[in-house]
Amino acid sequence: MKWGILGLGRIAAQFAQDLQLVDNAILHAVASRTEAKSKSFASAHDAEKYYDSYHDLLADQEVDIVYIATPHNAHMEWAIKAMEAGKHVLCEKPLAVNRQQVQSMIEASQANNVFMMEAFWTRFNPSVREIILRVKDGELGEVNFINADFSFPTNASPESRLFNLELAGGSLLDIGVYPLFLAYVLMGMPNEINASAVFHETGADEQMSAILKYDQGIAVTMSGFKSQSDMVARIYGSDGSILIDPHWHQTDGYTMIRNNKLSRHVLPPLGKGFTYEIMECHQCLSKGKIESELWSHKDSLNLIQITDKIRKKINLHYPFE
The missing domain is CATH 3.40.50.720 (NAD(P)-binding Rossmann-like Domain)
Structure with a gap:
């Protein structure tokens, strides 16, 4: 090929x-x-x-x-x-x-x-694929809370792709899609979205947090360029929980907790993971x-609809739209 x-x-x-x-x-x-x-x-x-x-x-x-x-x-x-x-x-x-x-x-x-x-690429990460299958198989019961973030500090210039609105810069589309992906792939399309943002001098979102509400629970996500988060993703269900090792979007393992017992699962990726x-x-x-079938056109369409709704909530628009 x-x-x-x-x-x-x-x-x-x-x-x-x-x-x-x-x-x-x-x-x-x-x-x-x-x-x-x-x-x-x-x-x-x-x-x-x-x-x-x-x-x-x-x-x-x-x-x-x-x-x-x-x-x-x-x-x-x-x-x-x-x-x-x-x-x-x-x-x-x-x-x-x-x-x-x-x-x-x-x-x-x-x-x-x-x-x-x-x-x-996170959708195809061996640990993430295994976690998705375990959740879908009901090993955590009904998932009712997800807490995931992606944040790191940067001194990038206003003209960089991270902050330039002409390039669709900002934390939401650059890294915020990762926590939103996890919520979507495990809990589906939310019924309601609330969001707030801190903006850079360029007008790009420098920090963004969203709460996705579902019938069975909520997902709390955050992305930003102001601080280093622990990059541990947390998934909670009625019968157990999973903690995905940092940096969770390219992880090599996770911890599963059921009946107060911890089990470690390590799946080192080949290369970087691409x-x-x-x-x-x-x-x-x-x-x-x-x-x-693992990440379909419909999945991409659904995820961008979530980010569209968040952008509407925080009043974020790009000059070329």
Whole structure:
């Protein structure tokens, strides 16, 4: 399977390293807006070709699937262009910035009969997959409370992708989607959402907290760029609880508590952990699928609807919308 990468930042570098650990995965081509960066990235990660134009990579007939790691605001544009060029797509999270954009991407996947998946690597983490199965099998009884966060301090400039509203910056879409993902995948779509935020001078959300209300309980989530949280996710049910080890979104284990007895479960990931979403892409493509059953188009649509509602609650809008 020959891969191309659009957008060559820090996450793309980690992804490229993990790509080398997956059987039958070849990094064929990479593209940046500058030749120097593209050439340097290709050299560092053994890519066969490099381009200083995204269009040129999409025109490369040998590329089977494209990993899109551009800033959030460019996800829809380049994912759709890739699919219209006949390429399969793995697009970084968030898949897009709002429901309308995600819907357009899903329609492009269907119209061109190509695979597309949001790169929600946490969904494929071995520990998280096992936890989801145990919860679904009722080992915790009815889950009634989730407490998860993702927060770290940063001195990033106002022009950085973290704080630039033109790039859909802010903690919600960058890291807040992780705790929201956990609530969604374990408890489903909430009946009610309350949210509040602290804003950066640029207008981006620097810190955000949301309470998701369900018939059976609540989920409390937080994301931010102001402090380092413990990054332990906590799942509570009527018959037990699970604590996911830090950093929980890329964890290598968890503790399960039932009947006042603790059991440890350790599942070290292969590489950084991007390996598993890569494997999922390969498996889906081998079966001729255009979406994953583990993280479907509908799942991406549901999650972005949750973030849309939170943005409405905290009055967060992006200039390009």
